[in-house]
Amino acid sequence: MFSPQALVSALIAGARRDAAVVLLSIAYLLLAFVDLEMTVSTWIGYFFASLMGLVAITALFAAGVRGGYHVLVNRMDRPITAIIRDIRGVSFATATSYLPVALAQVILTSVFWPWKTRLPAFSWDATLSDLDRMLHFGWLPWQWLQPVLGYWPVTFLLSMNYSIWFMVMWTFWMTLAFSERPQRTPFLIAFALLWILLGSVLATAFASAGPCFFGNLGLGDNPYAGLMSYLKAADQSAPIFALDVQDLLWRGYAGSGTEMGISAMPSLHNATALLMVLASRSLHPAIQWLLKIHFVLIFLGSIHLGWHYAVDAYVSYAATLMIWFGIASRFQSRAPIPHVVLGAPEPQAAELPDSSAVVFVRGMNIGMDEPKGGAPGTAS
Numbered sequence: 001m002f003s004p005q006a007l008v009s010a011l012i013a014g015a016r017r018d019a020a021v022v023l024l025s026i027a028y029l030l031l032a033f034v035d036l037e038m039t040v041s042t043w044i045g046y047f048f049a050s051l052m053g054l055v056a057i058t059a060l061f062a063a064g065v066r067g068g069y070h071v072l073v074n075r076m077d078r079p080i081t082a083i084i085r086d087i088r089g090v091s092f093a094t095a096t097s098y099l100p101v102a103l104a105q106v107i108l109t110s111v112f113w114p115w116k117t118r119l120p121a122f123s124w125d126a127t128l129s130d131l132d133r134m135l136h137f138g139w140l141p142w143q144w145l146q147p148v149l150g151y152w153p154v155t156f157l158l159s160m161n162y163s164i165w166f167m168v169m170w171t172f173w174m175t176l177a178f179s180e181r182p183q184r185t186p187f188l189i190a191f192a193l194l195w196i197l198l199g200s201v202l203a204t205a206f207a208s209a210g211p212c213f214f215g216n217l218g219l220g221d222n223p224y225a226g227l228m229s230y231l232k233a234a235d236q237s238a239p240i241f242a243l244d245v246q247d248l249l250w251r252g253y254a255g256s257g258t259e260m261g262i263s264a265m266p267s268l269h270n271a272t273a274l275l276m277v278l279a280s281r282s283l284h285p286a287i288q289w290l291l292k293i294h295f296v297l298i299f300l301g302s303i304h305l306g307w308h309y310a311v312d313a314y315v316s317y318a319a320t321l322m323i324w325f326g327i328a329s330r331f332q333s334r335a336p337i338p339h340v341v342l343g344a345p346e347p348q349a350a351e352l353p354d355s356s357a358v359v360f361v362r363g364m365n366i367g368m369d370e371p372k373g374g375a376p377g378t379a380s
Contacts, residue, residue: 194319
């Protein structure tokens, strides 16, 4: 039953539970106001664009994964009906308590977006390329990998995996953010720090475009010309989506399209792929192995598709490990918020045909066993 007191209590309880992430997002916003000299009115535009985009993507991904679970695991003929039942089974208090962390993520996205478009001029590409050659015994990493990966079916596979990175990452974020799993709070804190420190601070300090754009920077002989020629040839046999995205990004950077920002060092693709592996230990072993495979393919694809220098990934891995083990692991996920804190009792969730299924707002767990401690949104 709705009541203003229950709404306020749920919001306060959720904000207390996710205080670290909320404070990080606010600090990031204040830093953007100072460093980027961004006005409040400009940020509000980015905020509402981010809000609408993330809400749409979250609904789409959640419905797709949850619907697929009902079809493949529960063998239901009417997955939409089952999803509606899931939504109705979510207590008001539980759903409301997740709003602060969702709002914090919208703030993070609304700051990261304009920050990436305002990075300084690329000045590190030649240095990073030389460092790659020095670390890999006189050869560039793509040259070591080309004899193994230089076949269009392999390139197509790597391009497909790279293209679904955001879908995998955001689905994983929902899996932990809308749950009470042990790694929830450490993951959310590490995730926020990666986007702030790697995606903005270090990206500003080591502004670079990446191997695929090396030839556009006027740095002399392009050591990646052979790689880009191969990718264009492979694109004749199967669509290499990376090439279209790279062309879109450069046209935006050159002023002939929508500017979305370009940044190579460090690599958020590699950083978040590693973070998902580190934070997946409470998930099904099959999911853990799929994330490990995704992690390896992201690394190979980041080099083979011309997105990153290998050192971009190495720095990202080092930073991710330090953040995960040095900072995030010090925060413990708190127990589910009991109804006695929130006021009026909530209706119990409807029982699903498969007792291992979880409610929709936590349903990105794809039917994996819930942590011990009671039904969603109830006291243990």
